[in-house]
Amino acid sequence: MTRQTIGTTTKRARAGLNNQRLVLIGLFAEAHARGVDVVLPDLVNINAADTKSSAFIDFGRVFDLGIVREFLNTHGIDIAEGAGAEQVEWIELFNRGAKAYANPALAGFVDAALAALRPPAPIIAQAEAILAHLGGEVHAVQLRVERDWQIHCDRLMAERPGWDCVRTPEGIFDRIAATPFYGGVRRFLIFCDEAALVAPPERIAADIRASHGFDLTFKSMLPRGTATAELSVEQASIDFEVGLHAKSYVGLSQSTFSNLLCATKAAKGTDTLDHFTYHVAAPVLFRRCDRGRPGWR
Structure with missing residues (x-):
């Protein structure tokens, strides 16, 4: 049986790298809580002078995909490919990540996620x-x-x-x-x-x-x-x-x-x-x- 997957589309607004980290923490926390897999989003290369021209880039250009996959697998989450995932709003995952980050009960999971978001x-x-x-x-x-x-x-x-x-x-x-x-x-x-x-x-x-x-x-x-x-x-x-x-x-x-x-x-x-x-x-x-x-x- 194919497991349910969730994903998101990163928005150009409020899309500095560290805000995108919080979105990813929200995505991972949501997947862990629901027992589902994830589709990793593309990231935004923000153009501060003209956000409308900001470009989407591959996740692996900024984060080491192997380390992220190992972290997710440790918590029972797989990385899925392609379309078909339930799309969760970017701002919803941002807020989910911010709440998880501030929650002492989730400190172990969030710390492990932060440590896994390493560059290539x-x-x-x-x-x-x-x-x-x-x-x-x-x-x-x-x-x-x-x-x-x-x-x-x-x-x-x-x-x-x-x-x-x-x-x-x-x-x-x-x-x-x-x-x-x-x-x-x-x-x-x-x-x-x-x-x-x-x-x-x-x-x-x-x-x-x-x-x-x-x-x-x-x-x-x-x-x-x-x-x-x-x-x-x-x-x-x-x-x-x-x-x-x-x-x-x-x-x-x-x-x-x-x-x-x-x-x-x-x-x-x-x-x-x-x-x-x-x-x-x-x-x-x-x-x-x-x-x-x-x-x-």
């Missing part, structure tokens, strides 16, 4: 090239200061009088400089959307060097060919892989990238999880103790 060999090779170029211990910072975040912060501060939003490089590195963990650290790798910054990376790097003595490395400053990928979704996967291997990471808990990076590193069984958030009402960073799930302790 070409992406790992690119990440290794970046790490080799940087050498030594890598300390990474998510510099969430792009134009869209500035607009978001303006809206939140208008809705919540007295609420503060850390949204400048200076504000972020003030907290880093005041945190004892970073007392001897001078160099940071920066994760951000460089095209959407309010100032050029070179100017930000020069300002922070002058004010704090830190050396910032943006991806555009890496040697040509070291940090390039044909597709934006592949570049996002490279960033994620580099972040997993960083000695420490500073981000914010409102970021899906930061949260899933922390959760995936914890799921891999890392002994020391040196992840911090800067979006706190304090002059120093806050060490994460929530395994990437805001509200967990």
Whole structure:
């Protein structure tokens, strides 16, 4: 008897790589709960400038199909091929994944899913090239200061009088400089959307060097060919892989990238999880103790 299968069609809206990870977690959790198999969806290579032109690409270009299949088989789920699957709405699976991610009772299943969503060999090779170029211990910072975040912060501060939003490089590195963990650290790798910054990376790097003595490395400053990928979704996967291997990471808990990076590193069984958030009402960073799930302790 043929088992029932479920699948989905990824939507171009809200289709950054880490939102797509949550959709996949939702798909896997739904299949596990119902005892059915899955058809893996194509992924979206998002074009931030024109989402309508965003292209669909093969699942195996971003995730290692063999590792994902092994995880699913371990939980009694097979990967089906072709049409005929029950189509579950993308947003429904996104919400299902977000709820599963936040549910302590499903932590074991979700952690295993996160650990299984590994990139294929070409992406790992690119990440290794970046790490080799940087050498030594890598300390990474998510510099969430792009134009869209500035607009978001303006809206939140208008809705919540007295609420503060850390949204400048200076504000972020003030907290880093005041945190004892970073007392001897001078160099940071920066994760951000460089095209959407309010100032050029070179100017930000020069300002922070002058004010704090830190050396910032943006991806555009890496040697040509070291940090390039044909597709934006592949570049996002490279960033994620580099972040997993960083000695420490500073981000914010409102970021899906930061949260899933922390959760995936914890799921891999890392002994020391040196992840911090800067979006706190304090002059120093806050060490994460929530395994990437805001509200967990």
